[in-house]
Amino acid sequence: MDQINVEAILKEKDLKVTPQRKAILSVLAGTRAVMNVQELFQEVIKILPGTNFSTVYRNLDTLLARGLLCRISRETGGDLYELRREEGHHHHVICKGCGASIPVKFCPLEAMAAELAGKGFLPTEHHFEVYGLCEHCRGKRER
Ligand SMILES: [Zn+2]
Ligand SMILES: [Zn+2]
Ligand SMILES: [Zn+2]
Structure with a gap:
């Protein structure tokens, strides 16, 4: 697995480096698998206990809007996310x-x-x- 500097990619997109954003990106950088919001949230709270679900959800939107993530829509609902590679x-x-x-x-x-x-x-x-x-x-x- 390539070492991905999550702080650097946030700065590159002029995004404030927050522990939540770093945690989300680290989780996604550590896997080739796509994850739904719930799965992602479960991993984020292992890194940052106490993070609430809506914070993860909101940050996902921001990261997506800045082109750091890919969202894969499914007809069955429950979008999947991955680091944009x-x-x-x-x-x-x-x-x-x-x-x-x-x-x-x-x-x-x-x-x-x-x-x-x-x-x-x-x-x-x-x-x-x-x-x-x-x-x-x-x-x-x-x-
Ligand atoms: Zn496989
Ligand atoms: Zn992609
Ligand atoms: Zn196309």
């Missing part, structure tokens, strides 16, 4: 075995652009996620 527009494939999220540069909207333009449709948002098994988890099942 890929610059620019990207999507994610998510392993159902270990929860790892792998960024992919391919955007299906680009493949659709000409057809949408032909229909006079202007897309304003889109989500694209693929669920499956990562290299590591596939190996375990096939053996």
Whole structure:
């Protein structure tokens, strides 16, 4: 796991360094797995006991707005969060075995652009996620 200096990335985005923000980023920096708010909160209170849920929630919004995190929406509800590790527009494939999220540069909207333009449709948002098994988890099942 690469060593990520969470203080440096907060400063880089002109965000005040608070213990809560540092804790959230450290938790996410320490895993490749995506986490929902509840899971994240459980880990944050191990680092900073007494942190309340709404503080975590509010800080997640701030970090997301500054582009430090990725949010993965699920149709079943309960958004998932991860540390943003890929610059620019990207999507994610998510392993159902270990929860790892792998960024992919391919955007299906680009493949659709000409057809949408032909229909006079202007897309304003889109989500694209693929669920499956990562290299590591596939190996375990096939053996
Ligand atoms: Zn991402
Ligand atoms: Zn996996
Ligand atoms: Zn896209």
